[in-house]
Amino acid sequence: MHVTERTPRPMAEHVVRSLRSASAALGVQDPTPLLDGLIRRSFSRPDDDMSYAHNHLAPGAVAYEPSFSETEPRALRFTIEPLGPDASPLARRDEATREMRRLVGPAFGRDSLRWFDTRSEAWRGFSGMNWMNYGAWFGSAFDEDGLYATKIYYELAPQQVEALAPSLARLTREVMEVMPRLAPIFTSIGCRKDTGSQRVTFMHRGPLALNTLGPLMNHLGIGHQLPSLMRTVGVALGGRFELPQGAVLIGMRETQSGVELKLEVLLAALPDLPVRFLDLLRLGLAERPRQLGALDRWLGAFGVEDAKEGGNFSVLSVRVTPKSSARISLYVRPIEFELRDTIEERSLA
Numbered sequence: 001m002h003v004t005e006r007t008p009r010p011m012a013e014h015v016v017r018s019l020r021s022a023s024a025a026l027g028v029q030d031p032t033p034l035l036d037g038l039i040r041r042s043f044s045r046p047d048d049d050m051s052y053a054h055n056h057l058a059p060g061a062v063a064y065e066p067s068f069s070e071t072e073p074r075a076l077r078f079t080i081e082p083l084g085p086d087a088s089p090l091a092r093r094d095e096a097t098r099e100m101r102r103l104v105g106p107a108f109g110r111d112s113l114r115w116f117d118t119r120s121e122a123w124r125g126f127s128g129m130n131w132m133n134y135g136a137w138f139g140s141a142f143d144e145d146g147l148y149a150t151k152i153y154y155e156l157a158p159q160q161v162e163a164l165a166p167s168l169a170r171l172t173r174e175v176m177e178v179m180p181r182l183a184p185i186f187t188s189i190g191c192r193k194d195t196g197s198q199r200v201t202f203m204h205r206g207p208l209a210l211n212t213l214g215p216l217m218n219h220l221g222i223g224h225q226l227p228s229l230m231r232t233v234g235v236a237l238g239g240r241f242e243l244p245q246g247a248v249l250i251g252m253r254e255t256q257s258g259v260e261l262k263l264e265v266l267l268a269a270l271p272d273l274p275v276r277f278l279d280l281l282r283l284g285l286a287e288r289p290r291q292l293g294a295l296d297r298w299l300g301a302f303g304v305e306d307a308k309e310g311g312n313f314s315v316l317s318v319r320v321t322p323k324s325s326a327r328i329s330l331y332v333r334p335i336e337f338e339l340r341d342t343i344e345e346r347s348l349a
Contacts, residue, residue: 008046073294089135122163
C-alpha cells in the first residue's frame with residue numbers, strides 16, 4: 001500500500017486557523033487581519049520543524065499561548081514570542097515594540113501611545129541589553145468590537161528597577177525587602193482604550209508555602225485576601241498549598257483600588273497535577289456560574305473541553321486586590337501545538 005507523505009505547511013497557517021476558529025466560537029472579531037504580518041513572520045517555518053519547541057514562552061510547544069481571564073471572560077487573548085526560534089533577543093524586543101506602537105496609536109489614541117513610549121523608553125534603548133535571553137513577548141486581546149488590549153513583556157534586570165515609574169519602582173523595592181527570595185524577571189506594559197498599566201513579575205527562588213505570603217500581603221494592604229487566594233489554589237491543585245522550586249511567579253501592579261497581587265503557578269513544574277484538574281477548577285468557580293460558563297465556552301473554542309491530562313494547561317494565575325477576592329486566569333497550549341511527544345518519539349526512533 002502506498003502511503004502519501006504529508007507536505008509540511010508553515011506553522012503560521014495553524015496559528016491563523018486556531019485564532020479564526022476560536023474567534024468565531026467566542027463571537028469576537030477575527031484578530032488575524034490585524035496581526036497577519038506578525039504571525040507569518042513569527043511562524044514561517046514548516047509545521048514539522050522541532051526547533052519551535054525551543055522558546056521561553058511555552059517550552060516544548062509552539063510559542064503561541066491563548067489564555068482565559070475571569071475578569072475578561074468574553075475576550076480572545078493570546079501571547080506569542082515574535083520572530084521564530086533563531087531570532088535574537090534584540091530582534092524580538094524590537095519587533096514586539098514596533099507592533100505595540102503600530103497598534104496602540106490608531107486603536108487607543110495619541111495619549112496612549114505617548115504613555116506607552118514613556119513607560120517603555122528604558123527597554124527600547126540599544127545599549128546594555130546583551131544579558132537578554134528572549135527579548136520580549138507580545139500579547140493582545142480582542143472582543144466583538146476588535147482590538148481590546150495590547151501588551152508587551154520586556155525582560156527586566158535587577159539594575160533596571162530604577163527605570164520603572166517612581167511609584168512602581170518603590171513598590172518593587174518594598175516587595176524584595178519583605179520577601180528577599182523574589183527576583184524581578186520581566187515587566188509587562190499593557191494598553192487599552194483610556195487606560196494603561198504596568199506590572200513587575202518576580203520569580204520565587206525555592207519552594208513556596210502559600211501561607212508565607214501573609215507578611216507581604218499584609219504589608220501591601222491585601223492580607224485579608226490570603227484565605228481566598230489559598231482556597232482557590234488549593235481546590236484547583238487538589239489540596240496542595242506548597243509549590244516547588246521553579247513553579248511560582250508573583251506579579252505586582254498598582255490599581256485604583258490599591259496593589260494587585262498575581263500569583264502564577266507554572267503547572268508543568270508540579271510533579272503531581274491532579275488528573276481532574278479541570279473539574280477541580282470548575283468546582284472553584286461553581287459559585288460564579290457566569291464565569292464558569294465563560295470558561296467552558298473558551299475551552300470549547302480551543303478544543304480542550306474534554307482534556308483528561310494537564311499537559312494542555314501551562315499556567316494557572318490567581319489575582320487579588322484590596323476590593324477583589326481571588327479571580328483566575330488559565331493559560332492553555334492547544335494540543336496541536338504541543339511538540340514534546342513528537343520530540344520523544346523521534347529520539348526513540
